[in-house]
Amino acid sequence: MYQHIQVPDQGQKITVNADMSLNVPDQPIVPYIEGDGTGVDITPVMLKVVDAAVEKAYGGRRQIQWMEVYAGEKATRVYGPDVWLPQETLDALREYVVSIKGPLTTPVGGGIRSLNVALRQELDLYVCLRPVQYFKGVPSPLKEPEKTNMVIFRENSEDIYAGIEYPAQSDKARKLIRFLQDEMGVTKIRFPETSGIGIKPVSIEGTERLVRKAIQYAIDNDKPSVTLVHKGNIMKYTEGGFRDWGYALAQKEFGAQPIDGGPWCQFANPKTGRKIVIKDSIADAFLQQILLRPAEYSVIATLNLNGDYISDALAAQVGGIGIAPGANLSDSVACFEATHGTAPKYAGKDYVNPGSEILSAEMMLRHMGWKEAADLLISSMEQAILSKRVTYDFARLMEGATQVSCSGFGQVMIENM
Numbered sequence: 001m002y003q004h005i006q007v008p009d010q011g012q013k014i015t016v017n018a019d020m021s022l023n024v025p026d027q028p029i030v031p032y033i034e035g036d037g038t039g040v041d042i043t044p045v046m047l048k049v050v051d052a053a054v055e056k057a058y059g060g061r062r063q064i065q066w067m068e069v070y071a072g073e074k075a076t077r078v079y080g081p082d083v084w085l086p087q088e089t090l091d092a093l094r095e096y097v098v099s100i101k102g103p104l105t106t107p108v109g110g111g112i113r114s115l116n117v118a119l120r121q122e123l124d125l126y127v128c129l130r131p132v133q134y135f136k137g138v139p140s141p142l143k144e145p146e147k148t149n150m151v152i153f154r155e156n157s158e159d160i161y162a163g164i165e166y167p168a169q170s171d172k173a174r175k176l177i178r179f180l181q182d183e184m185g186v187t188k189i190r191f192p193e194t195s196g197i198g199i200k201p202v203s204i205e206g207t208e209r210l211v212r213k214a215i216q217y218a219i220d221n222d223k224p225s226v227t228l229v230h231k232g233n234i235m236k237y238t239e240g241g242f243r244d245w246g247y248a249l250a251q252k253e254f255g256a257q258p259i260d261g262g263p264w265c266q267f268a269n270p271k272t273g274r275k276i277v278i279k280d281s282i283a284d285a286f287l288q289q290i291l292l293r294p295a296e297y298s299v300i301a302t303l304n305l306n307g308d309y310i311s312d313a314l315a316a317q318v319g320g321i322g323i324a325p326g327a328n329l330s331d332s333v334a335c336f337e338a339t340h341g342t343a344p345k346y347a348g349k350d351y352v353n354p355g356s357e358i359l360s361a362e363m364m365l366r367h368m369g370w371k372e373a374a375d376l377l378i379s380s381m382e383q384a385i386l387s388k389r390v391t392y393d394f395a396r397l398m399e400g401a402t403q404v405s406c407s408g409f410g411q412v413m414i415e416n417m
């Protein structure tokens with residue numbers, strides 16, 4: 001029994017088998033978080049468009065029973081002023097296995113820590129999976145945007161996102177700095193009296209489980225390469241560790257052999273026989289190469305902060321974060337969410353592109369094995385874009401476009417199913 005979550009009368013839970021495959025009933029109960037800011041605009045549109053696709057694909061035989069759960073500002077209205085991420089929200093997301101969320105606001109500087117990060121950490125959703133793919137007709141700053149076709153595996157549970165940091169001039173910052181100076185012989189904190197300080201944990205286990213998923217994805221989807229993106233020349237034992245442990249895992253678990261003495265290595269895809277190259281790139285160079293030579297990159301495995309930057313940069317190459325979907329995954333639980341945030345200046349205006357959250361739902365349907373409904377979301381979005389009835393973000397860059405609202409774009413998609 002929940003305090004504020006209303007479990008739908010109809011429908012059943014999705015369950016997980018011992019081999020981590022899913023049992024998906026025809027009427028699964030799927031929790032959703034509306035989200036802050038533009039969440040109030042895009043989430044209702046996503047629900048409506050997904051319902052229409054499921055109805056069209058299965059003619060009433062299948063239907064999602066949506067169950068609202070609360071986080072962020074809405075949670076504080078439902079549960080009380082300081083309750084941002086209620087325990088029963090976490091319980092429900094775990095218990096119902098597959099869920100979707102709108103964006104949640106995190107203040108800069110002080111205030112609450114990120115609820116998005118907290119959710120990933122509490123549920124150990126260690127993979128942030130963000131596919132970046134071009135839709136025909138989308139305006140892009142690149143001449144050949146179709147050459148950008150990558151899938152980001154961003155480590156979601158550690159790195160500087162662990163939130164171990166202390167404000168400048170606080171007792172804890174002073175204590176930690178004194179410890180570093182007195183016990184660890186550190187002399188290079190330039191202004192010790194006024195430094196805020198943060199800690200960046202990166203582990204062998206955390207790296208291995210992420211890189212394993214990235215390589216398995218390359219095998220399952222017949223991809224030519226996995227690139228480990230890091231800044232290991234500077235952060236040798238965290239980002240450099242990630243690179244070394246990633247290569248070691250590829251050799252140990254997938255039988256990869258060094259190319260020309262390494263460190264790049266390769267193995268034959270056991271499903272197709274085609275070779276998969278494991279390579280690495282230093283993050284700053286990588287950010288220029290994805291613009292200049294995007295076709296050379298396919299699956300990307302990277303740490304939390306790099307993955308955050310790279311996600312938005314790659315999204316821009318194929319038309320922006322209006323159509324950038326994502327998933328947060330553990331071995332059993334999945335919570336889907338857009339790459340973008342709450343875009344507060346547009347909140348409540350029925351204005352922004354709901355495409356990222358709809359495409360996140362497309363990933364969710366595919367994860368559930370509801371391929372026909374997922375395919376309908378893709379084809380109807382393609383049609384909507386080709387007909388140039390698009391939201392402001394595309395309309396301002398397209399010639400001859402008709403600008404539609406957030407809900408209007410949902411309606412155009414439904415008409416195209």
Ligand SMILES: NC(=O)C1=CN([C@@H]2O[C@H](COP(=O)(O)OP(=O)(O)OC[C@H]3O[C@@H](n4cnc5c(N)ncnc54)[C@H](OP(=O)(O)O)[C@@H]3O)[C@@H](O)[C@H]2O)C=CC1
Nearest residue numbers: 103104105106107116321322339340341342343352353393
């Ligand atoms: N997973 C999550 O819940 C995330 C939450 N956040 C949080 O969101 C808040 C705002 O962050 P901010 O840095 O402004 O980043 P946002 O991603 O919210 O917005 C940045 C810009 O991206 C464009 N954009 C965002 N959403 C859409 C959309 N649906 N359709 C079209 N364009 C869009 C807009 O560009 P333009 O101005 O050009 O129109 C917007 O100004 C912060 O509190 C941040 O912490 C951020 C990222 C992820």
Ligand SMILES: O=C(O)CCC(=O)C(=O)O
Nearest residue numbers: 105106114116117308339
């Ligand atoms: O948690 C936040 O507020 C921002 C997170 C973010 O930018 C991301 O996950 O891409």
Ligand SMILES: [Mg+2]
Nearest residue numbers: 308311312339
């Ligand atoms: Mg981000």
